[in-house]
Amino acid sequence: MGTNEWHIEQRSSFGTESPLSRDSGNAPETGSLSIVVLGASGDLAKKKTFPALFHLYRQGFLPTDEVHIFGYARTKISDGELRNRLHSYLAPAKDASAELLGDVSKFLQLIKYVSGSYDSEDGFRLLDKEISEHESLKSSAEGSSRRLFYLALPPSVYPSVCKMIKTCCMNKSDLGGWTRVVVEKPFGKDLASAEELSTEIGMLFEEPQIYRIDHYLGKELVQNLLVLRFANRMFLPLWNRDNIDNVQIVFREDFGTEGRGGYFDQYGIIRDIIQNHLLQVLCLVAMEKPVSLKPEHIRDEKVKVLESVLPISDDEVVLGQYEGYRDDPTVPDESNTPTFATVILRIHNERWEGVPFILKAGKALNSRKAEIRVQFKDVPGDIFKCKKQGRNEFVIRLQPLEAIYMKLTVKQPGLEMSTVQSELDLSYGQRYQGVTIPEAYERLILDTIRGDQQHFVRRDELKASWQIFTPLLHRIDKGEFKPIPYKPGSRGPKEADQLLEKAGYVQTHGYIWIPPTL
Numbered sequence: 451m452g453t454n455e456w457h458i459e460q461r462s463s464f465g466t467e468s469p470l471s472r473d474s475g476n477a478p479e480t481g482s483l484s485i486v487v488l489g490a491s492g493d494l495a496k497k498k499t500f501p502a503l504f505h506l507y508r509q510g511f512l513p514t515d516e517v518h519i520f521g522y523a524r525t526k527i528s529d530g531e532l533r534n535r536l537h538s539y540l541a542p543a544k545d546a547s548a549e550l551l552g553d554v555s556k557f558l559q560l561i562k563y564v565s566g567s568y569d570s571e572d573g574f575r576l577l578d579k580e581i582s583e584h585e586s587l588k589s590s591a592e593g594s595s596r597r598l599f600y601l602a603l604p605p606s607v608y609p610s611v612c613k614m615i616k617t618c619c620m621n622k623s624d625l626g627g628w629t630r631v632v633v634e635k636p637f638g639k640d641l642a643s644a645e646e647l648s649t650e651i652g653m654l655f656e657e658p659q660i661y662r663i664d665h666y667l668g669k670e671l672v673q674n675l676l677v678l679r680f681a682n683r684m685f686l687p688l689w690n691r692d693n694i695d696n697v698q699i700v701f702r703e704d705f706g707t708e709g710r711g712g713y714f715d716q717y718g719i720i721r722d723i724i725q726n727h728l729l730q731v732l733c734l735v736a737m738e739k740p741v742s743l744k745p746e747h748i749r750d751e752k753v754k755v756l757e758s759v760l761p762i763s764d765d766e767v768v769l770g771q772y773e774g775y776r777d778d779p780t781v782p783d784e785s786n787t788p789t790f791a792t793v794i795l796r797i798h799n800e801r802w803e804g805v806p807f808i809l810k811a812g813k814a815l816n817s818r819k820a821e822i823r824v825q826f827k828d829v830p831g832d833i834f835k836c837k838k839q840g841r842n843e844f845v846i847r848l849q850p851l852e853a854i855y856m857k858l859t860v861k862q863p864g865l866e867m868s869t870v871q872s873e874l875d876l877s878y879g880q881r882y883q884g885v886t887i888p889e890a891y892e893r894l895i896l897d898t899i900r901g902d903q904q905h906f907v908r909r910d911e912l913k914a915s916w917q918i919f920t921p922l923l924h925r926i927d928k929g930e931f932k933p934i935p936y937k938p939g940s941r942g943p944k945e946a947d948q949l950l951e952k953a954g955y956v957q958t959h960g961y962i963w964i965p966p967t968l
């Protein structure tokens with residue numbers, strides 16, 4: 451094999467399982483599959499859900515003799531109008547080849563739109579009729595139907611929508627097949643509301659039918675975390691408090707809440723990003739090795755980590771709000787909502803006692819990226835006097851430009867015996883040339899069809915995650931904890947950098963990793 455050749459396992463046919471999901475024990479299924487996108491008129495549906503379905507269709511995972519897709523919402527539009535709305539999201543003008551346009555047009559023909567409300571039976575009875583017609587058209591064995599309901603909706607309507615699905619739209623389960631519901635975040639606003647929502651939905655569906663989606667769990671390098679940690683001998687002895695000084699999990703966006711200020715202001719950055727996306731990543735970084743890759747084994751370990759997190763200390767939190775945030779007419783003039791937060795979590799167990807996990811997220815900052823930064827301790831008895839050049843850091847760049855790199859000290863090439871910071875670099879764009887990295891939503895929807903809950907949040911995980919943040923969130927909601935103003939396009943409040951330093955993070959001066967270009 452040449453250096454630039456790399457064997458990529460093809461995802462061969464619908465229903466086959468990836469090596470890493472084999473343990474889930476799900477057999478490939480066939481028969482009619484109805485995918486219903488509720489909230490089809492909305493932002494998430496057009497930007498993420500339908501494009502993900504289209505990509506799955508193009509790769510052969512949604513065969514036309516089995517699949518039909520339904521959009522459902524209150525807006526009164528025709529099938530054609532929904533298809534027109536979706537067109538530009540499926541085929542952006544810049545790369546609209548004839549082949550792509552042909553595929554878009556075939557895919558759009560699979561979509562039917564049904565209009566109805568979220569709390570009355572009429573619309574859902576009509577939806578059920580349409581689904582049943584499709585099921586009989588696809589001539590599957592009676593009842594062996596699969597029905598997937600994707601709630602691309604505000605959480606306020608989850609209970610009524612779930613009730614309507616349960617009352618009107620379930621498959622005939624005694625004859626085979628299944629009904630599953632996918633629910634989006636934010637799942638609740640605090641511990642009590644999340645538990646209430648869980649109880650309401652739990653009375654209608656069993657846990658194996660509920661897929662609480664967190665799209666960070668579908669990102670390529672998040673999915674790589676367990677492989678990196680548990681399939682590489684060199685990390686096993688290093689991954690603990692004896693060697694690691696601190697861990698940072700960082701999310702930065704270089705734009706504000708444009709167009710979503712009304713939604714955002716009710717939630718803030720902790721509920722929008724930290725309590726879900728970053729905490730899920732923390733679980734995968736910190737958890738013990740699961741017994742197997744079975745979803746329940748993995749999720750059991752994640753829950754143990756969450757339950758070992760100590761109460762957050764006030765002096766380990768910095769909140770910020772970017773200047774101009776309140777100019778949005780949908781944001782109240784006196785809003786106390788943080789658009790930036792650094793929060794240090796401490797895990798009280800044998801592996802991590804004393805190691806700060808620094809979770810940082812912010813909008814309207816100077817760059818867009820998400821990464822995990824594992825910083826090792828200084829070398830004891832350093833004979834090279836290179837301490838000041840920087841510590842070893844293992845960095846997992848989730849986006850953009852996926853990469854894994856290890857910052858390390860090497861001899862400066864040349865005649866002198868001097869040291870310099872450098873890196874071992876696995877940049878995906880360079881190493882896996884020509885490989886398309888699937889979108890998070892694409893993988894996760896495929897998992898829901900396959901019945902693999904490994905990358906979805908279980909009810910007890912959700913509860914434990916709200917337990918961690920609820921006391922802090924309540925104090926912020928009451929105005930007892932104020933965000934510090936920061937300039938849009940900056941690094942956020944300087945107090946956040948000071949907290950980082952206090953927590954033990956040592957910045958490497960005079961060295962910066964530059965993503966390699968092809």
Ligand SMILES: NC(=O)C1=CN([C@@H]2O[C@H](COP(=O)(O)OP(=O)(O)OC[C@H]3O[C@@H](n4cnc5c(N)ncnc54)[C@H](OP(=O)(O)O)[C@@H]3O)[C@@H](O)[C@H]2O)C=CC1
Pocket residue numbers: 489490491492493494495523524525568601602603604605606607634635636
């Ligand atoms: N947009 C994004 O990037 C992301 C969104 N999410 C989550 O996905 C879900 C959907 O998000 P998004 O598409 O942005 O939301 P939208 O605000 O676009 O709402 C989706 C659809 O729901 C209906 N709707 C809106 N408000 C209400 C209401 N108050 N009561 C009943 N129906 C309503 C509307 O359809 P109609 O009026 O036609 O019925 C709308 O088209 C949310 O839970 C969100 O938090 C998660 C991650 C990212």
Ligand SMILES: O=C1O[C@H](COP(=O)(O)O)[C@@H](O)[C@H](O)[C@H]1O
Pocket residue numbers: 665703722723820
């Ligand atoms: O869930 C959310 O995520 C997006 C960021 O997602 P990414 O995949 O682009 O990193 C964020 O913009 C949004 O506020 C939040 O609700």
